[in-house]
Amino acid sequence: MPLSPRITAVAPSSTLAITAKAKALKAQGVDVVNLAGGEPDFETPVHIKAAAVAAIQEGFTKYTPTAGIPDLRAAVAASLTADLGVPYQPSEVVVTNGAKQALYNALQVLCQPGDEVLIPSPYWVSYPEMVTLAGATPVFVATTPADRFRLSVEAVERAVTAKTRVLLLNSPSNPTGSILPKASLLPLADLVERRGLFVISDEIYDRLSYDEPHTSIVSCGPSLRAQTLVVNGVSKAYAMTGWRIGYAAGPQPVIDAMIRLQDHSTSNSSSVSQRAALAALTGDQAPVAAMAAEFTARRDLLVAALRTVPGLSCVPPQGAFYAFCDISASGLASTVFAERLLTERHVAVIPGAGFGWDTHIRLSFCASRAALDEGVRRLRAFLEAL
Ligand SMILES: Cc1ncc(COP(=O)(O)O)c(C=O)c1O
Missing domain, CATH: 3.40.640.10 (Type I PLP-dependent aspartate aminotransferase-like (Major domain))
Structure with missing residues (x-):
């Protein structure tokens, strides 16, 4: 079936391959540290969910x-x-x-x-x-x-x-x-x-x-x-x-x-x-402030931990929930780096290639502080073994 030139010109999502593989490993019982996420790991606040339930119930x-x-x-x-x-x-x-x-x-x-x-x-x-x-x-x-x-x-x-x-x-x-x-x-x-x-x-x-x-x-x-x-x-x-x-x-x-x-x-x-x-x-904006405060704490923790890893450098992020790290010292292209990091150390990150920047990887701090600590520990071990 011939597809339209419009859609054949569009590249598949580069982030999907790594997240699919991370999910598959997790399903096999592997302890994967997921630093690839693009969404808050918090629940939608209760009063927002209640408004939706009320909307359904009133038809x-x-x-x-x-x-x-x-x-x-x-x-x-x-x-x-x-x-x-x-x-x-x-x-x-x-x-x-x-x-x-x-x-x-x-x-x-x-x-x-x-x-x-x-x-x-x-x-x-x-x-x-x-x-x-x-x-x-x-x-x-x-x-x-x-x-x-x-x-x-x-x-x-x-x-x-x-x-x-x-x-x-x-x-x-x-x-x-x-x-x-x-x-x-x-x-x-x-x-x-x-x-x-x-x-x-x-x-x-x-x-x-x-x-x-x-x-x-x-x-x-x-x-x-x-x-x-x-x-x-x-x-x-x-x-x-x-x-x-x-x-x-x-x-x-x-x-x-x-x-x-x-x-x-x-x-x-x-x-x-x-x-x-x-x-x-x-409604109440307190949950937004609480989530932003937690993201700030995680950002600080992650940036401090990454600073101690030889062969990695990172501009401290001032917003959003991602750290974009330079991995060029490893000599690996970002997709190879991310693939090997996942296979060998079970840490999921997004390769920079999809963002137009093949010398970097993206780490998300939509993950618990313990997961961030463990992720950086494994990242260090991965780089040391290269
Ligand atoms: C920069 C940027 N813009 C837009 C979006 C899409 O947001 P939404 O989920 O509301 O469609 C994202 C989601 O990852 C994003 O990172």
């Missing part, structure tokens, strides 16, 4: 408006207005099936063949494939460990051409945990205004920003609001990855186009999950 189980229930759109608008200091109306918000659908739909409605989309590298694995699926061309803008993986305005300026349509930003970043502080965002905002670019700002890890408060590019200049789509959701901050609720806020024509696309593809996201997300955004 809130039918289609909703495609763009989301009015209460949730209003809650998202209020939360973004408060967090970013930029006013949003409920009509300027679309609720999606995870932040992933918001990113996908945004690229679909903004790009046409020939357009270029700037993607800072290392990048989240799905960005290039989403850009390709939108018919546009991904253009990578390298960051460096010496700059703590922060995107520099000079590098972006060099990459901009007459075809550049979108700049994708992800702060805090997956996989590096790098954040873009206001001092870095201001010159980028200026460039975006000058060159008439459109920004898709993926802020899914905003509440997991450990050393300083999160800043969005949208709050960095008067015309940025008309040139930016802010993407966020409840997956990471509220430990709700399985509920599939994300959202985007931005200029009305872009939001209306995204809703039109969603009308004819997935329609609304789950009615029950929307009620849960409403409880998340409007």
Whole structure:
């Protein structure tokens, strides 16, 4: 059966192979330390689950408006207005099936063949494939460990051409945990205004920003609001990855186009999950602070432990829940390193190749402190035996 050129151009997920193998080993009874996870290892807070149970019991189980229930759109608008200091109306918000659908739909409605989309590298694995699926061309803008993986305005300026349509930003970043502080965002905002670019700002890890408060590019200049789509959701901050609720806020024509696309593809996201997300955004925020505090403690523990491992170096992450480590001293490519580490020492990590960075591996701290300790101990033993 011939498949469409659209899908044959898309690479399979590079993270899947290693996680499938880790699961298979675990099923055989092997004691695997899993540092590959991309989701909080906490339960969804109780009051959020209760809101979903109540929604089911009262029969809130039918289609909703495609763009989301009015209460949730209003809650998202209020939360973004408060967090970013930029006013949003409920009509300027679309609720999606995870932040992933918001990113996908945004690229679909903004790009046409020939357009270029700037993607800072290392990048989240799905960005290039989403850009390709939108018919546009991904253009990578390298960051460096010496700059703590922060995107520099000079590098972006060099990459901009007459075809550049979108700049994708992800702060805090997956996989590096790098954040873009206001001092870095201001010159980028200026460039975006000058060159008439459109920004898709993926802020899914905003509440997991450990050393300083999160800043969005949208709050960095008067015309940025008309040139930016802010993407966020409840997956990471509220430990709700399985509920599939994300959202985007931005200029009305872009939001209306995204809703039109969603009308004819997935329609609304789950009615029950929307009620849960409403409880998340409007209810007690203490669980978010507690999870962020635990992630901060784990980050500190992991960074300190990694510093003691010869042959490994790592820029301390300032947000999200990943440490991106340089393994080039081992002489192994990242996929070989990850494969051997799993087979020989039973530690699962994600190879950097899928993030465009083959000299690194990604360690997640969505794992207990004991698992982090044990994982680093095995990593050290693995490197010593090489
Ligand atoms: C940078 C980034 N953006 C978006 C997403 C997708 O979030 P969601 O689960 O809400 O679709 C992820 C999930 O791993 C991510 O790391």
